[in-house]
Amino acid sequence: VLIIGISIMILLLTSDSSNPSLQWVFSGVILMFYASWSSSATIPQAIAGMSPFLIIWLISDDEDDLQLLLLPFKSESARMKFAKAIPWYGTSAFLLLTWLLLTVEIDGTNLEAHEFYGAPFIGLLAIGLTIYAWGKSVDIKTGNIIFVSIFFISILLAIYSEKFNLPGDSSLLFASSFSRGSVSIFLLTWMALAIPPNIKQAYSTLTSVIPKIRDDGLLSKKNSSRIRLLGSHLSHLGILLLLVGHIFTTTLIDRSDPSHLVTLSRDQPILHDGYEFIFTDVELIALDSEDYDYPVGDGYLGVVIEMRKDGELIDTLRPGILRFDSPSGQVTPRSEPDRHVGLFGDTIIILDIFQSNDLLDAMMFRETSQVDRIRVTVHDLQGSHAVWLGWILIIIGGGLALASSQKFHPKKQKI
Incomplete structure (x- = not known):
């Protein structure tokens, strides 16, 4: 943190003294905020670290910085520039945050910190994509009213998040005052604002570009800019859907x-998340067996679990482990999950490392038939289909952007 802070300070000092670069000022301030959040620095240390950046900014001769910050709320062109700048500056800030969090996670990962501190960037990205989709169709005054209203609505919904029947672990806490449900519903409010205009924009672009593609062809130079625009709009919608799934x-x-x-x-139904799970059998598949469907490993050991709803069989799941034999005789297991694809999401079943080792020991001592109890990890991932749909749209959008590049345009042969 100290080295990066000094580097940013050098860049700031070598810039125009009468008009210091705002991005270096804010980079230094944000770095110290992150250092405090990640416990790399105490609060007094973080304040001391950001003070030089703020002092340089305050004593500068430029008095228009505050007006510059308020410009996106006064001008449509400035608002659009702000939206287009969010991916660049937001990504840089998020990567800086990720790096700081990883440096303090040498002894163990803290996924909650990444999710909690990364949440504002997800909301900021939703705001940027909303502004971009609006274009000039929403004037400054209306846009400001909408954003202020959504901000207070999202805060209010987050406060009363326990009133909503959210899936997953919505009641568990990220921090002392923020539950997973409150953070999620805060973000979903901004997603609800961003998705409709992006759907409208993607549909409008699609309906205008498709006739041109039919007339001139996908790889025509006349359509390169149109195809690139369509690809970007589909990717924007895909990003939002992926974030909803996230x-x-x-x-x-x-x-x-x-x-x-x-x-x-074994053979006893256990109710979990509205489903009945019944462990029925243990299966062992050798490497030379025709039923061995894995390209790696030296054998498979799995369990058979029936998934039922109100007594009716829905699916049969087979989580297990792959066995990897080393020349030294050591055997290493790798867990292989299985999933049930439902209407609103996937149910994932996986064996944890301890259960994998227990099954591996039972296999080595030829006691798999005596296994009468297993422990599995079950995740009911409602909304997971949004992740796949988002990825599909992003891939399609990226493919269209690639198809619009010069190297895919047919070259005319010289006579």
């Missing part, structure tokens, strides 16, 4: 919470 499957889910651990006894 909120449901990551922000709302605590992967390490013991409530996801389920102990199953």
Whole structure:
């Protein structure tokens, strides 16, 4: 932190003294904020670290900095520039935050910190994509009213998040005063604002570009800018859908919470998350067997679990482990999850490392038939389909942008 802070200060001091660069000032201030959040520095140390950056900014001759910060709320062109700058500056700030968090996680990861401190960047990205989709269709006054209203609505909904029946671990805390549910519903409010105009924009672009593609072809130079625009609009919508899926499957889910651990006894139904899980059998597949479907490993050991709803069989899941044999005789297991694809999301079942080792020991002592109890981790990931739909749109958008590049345009042969 000290080295990066000094580097930013040098860049700031070598800039125009009468008009210091705002990005270096804010970079230094944000660095110290992050240092405090990640516990790399105490609060007094962080204040002392950001003071030189603020002093240089305050004693500068330029008096228009505050007006510059307020310009996106006064001008449509400035608002659009602000929206286009969010991916660059937001990504840089998020990478800086990630680096600081990783440096203090040498002894162990802290996924909650990444999710909690990264949440404002998700909201900021939603704001940027909303502004971009609006274009000039929403005037400054209306836009400001909408943003202020959504801000207070999102705060209010976050405060009363326990009133909503959210999936996952919405009641678990990120910090002393912020639950997973409150952070998630705060972000989902901004997603609800951003998605409709982006759907409208993508649909409008699609309906205007498709006839041109039919007339001139996908690889025509006439359509390169149109195809690139369509690709970007589809990617924007895909990013938002992916983030919605991220909120449901990551922000709302605590992967390490013991409530996801389920102990199953053989042939005994256990109710979990509205489903009945029944452990019925242990299966062992050798490497030379025709049923071995894995390109790696030296053998497979799995369990058979029936998934039922009100007594009706929905799916049969087979989580297990792959065995890797080393020349020294050491055997290393790798867990292989299985999933049930539902209407609103996926249910993932996986064996943890301790259960994998127990099954591996049972296999080595030829006692797999005597295994009458297993422990599995079950994650009900509602909203996971939004992740896949978002990725598909991003891939399509990226493919269209690639197809619009010069190297894909057919060259005319010279006579």
